[in-house]
Amino acid sequence: MKKNLSAHYLKIQRVLWIVLFLNWAVALSKIIFGLVSRSSSMTADGFHSFSDGASNIVGLVGVAIASHPKDADHPYGHKKFETFFSLGIAFMLGLVCFELLQEGFRRLTSPRIPDVTIYSFVVMIVTIIVNIMVMHYERTKGRELSSDILVSDAMHTKADILTSCSVIISLFAVKLGFPVLDAITTLLIALFIAHAAYEIIKAGSRTLCDETVIKDTSKIEQLVLSVSGVQVCHRIRSRGRPDDVYLDLHVHLDAKLSLEKVHKISHDIERKIKENFSEVSDVIVHVEPIVNNV
Numbered sequence: 001m002k003k004n005l006s007a008h009y010l011k012i013q014r015v016l017w018i019v020l021f022l023n024w025a026v027a028l029s030k031i032i033f034g035l036v037s038r039s040s041s042m043t044a045d046g047f048h049s050f051s052d053g054a055s056n057i058v059g060l061v062g063v064a065i066a067s068h069p070k071d072a073d074h075p076y077g078h079k080k081f082e083t084f085f086s087l088g089i090a091f092m093l094g095l096v097c098f099e100l101l102q103e104g105f106r107r108l109t110s111p112r113i114p115d116v117t118i119y120s121f122v123v124m125i126v127t128i129i130v131n132i133m134v135m136h137y138e139r140t141k142g143r144e145l146s147s148d149i150l151v152s153d154a155m156h157t158k159a160d161i162l163t164s165c166s167v168i169i170s171l172f173a174v175k176l177g178f179p180v181l182d183a184i185t186t187l188l189i190a191l192f193i194a195h196a197a198y199e200i201i202k203a204g205s206r207t208l209c210d211e212t213v214i215k216d217t218s219k220i221e222q223l224v225l226s227v228s229g230v231q232v233c234h235r236i237r238s239r240g241r242p243d244d245v246y247l248d249l250h251v252h253l254d255a256k257l258s259l260e261k262v263h264k265i266s267h268d269i270e271r272k273i274k275e276n277f278s279e280v281s282d283v284i285v286h287v288e289p290i291v292n293n294v
Helices: 002-037 038-068 079-108 117-142 148-176 180-208 218-225 261-274
Strands: 232-241 245-254 280-290
Touching: 002 038, 002 117, 002 148, 002 180, 038 079, 038 148, 079 148, 079 180, 079 232, 117 148, 117 261, 148 261, 218 232, 218 245, 232 280, 261 280
Parallel strands: 245 280
Antiparallel strands: 232 245
């Protein structure tokens, strides 16, 4: 189990390192060209892109802690640390949103006119294409590996794409003679980023606040009732991460059964559930005796 856990998190770390390299490559290209062309908006967007790399580092720290095996202080493991650190990415998105709101209002009162050339558009479009590829890759791997960190970080990359789009719109607005569109677009994108942060927090709170993971328990109930000796199955509860579910349930057994037989039935229930629901890590069976009058 420890080996499988380590292999799982090594895959997540590999994705984060690849994304970190690409994010910083994009950031450097924006900063260098922004300084050369004297485009303050592009330079600022480049420094903002470095925040994507910062979120990757946050993710790497979270994954490193989450990969630790169970111990005396954490008998349920450390997987929730990945969810917890995903909230850190939501916090960073909140900071980006705040900065964009400030910048948007500042541009409304004091419009800035950058030195716009065809190369400005080329650099921004190329970096947006790279970011779209990064976002798609990270989101796909996040869903494949059930990783809160990767999914949340993909949403952060999406925020960077939206910010870059605001720069392109700014460049077009300047060319058309309507610099005020730049400020309005910046404010709208800030709202989109705020919504992304909210979605990350909402998803993380489901796990950290023990929201029900398995909504439809009918299949589990049928599976438990198929175990010889079980008469009733009810009060099925689940909590944890989608890939690390902790389940508890109540069953009714004949009061005349021996303790050894009751233990075997409980073990059979746990084994069957884990065989049919790979996401379930632990099952607690609460036995209630029933007197059968024959």
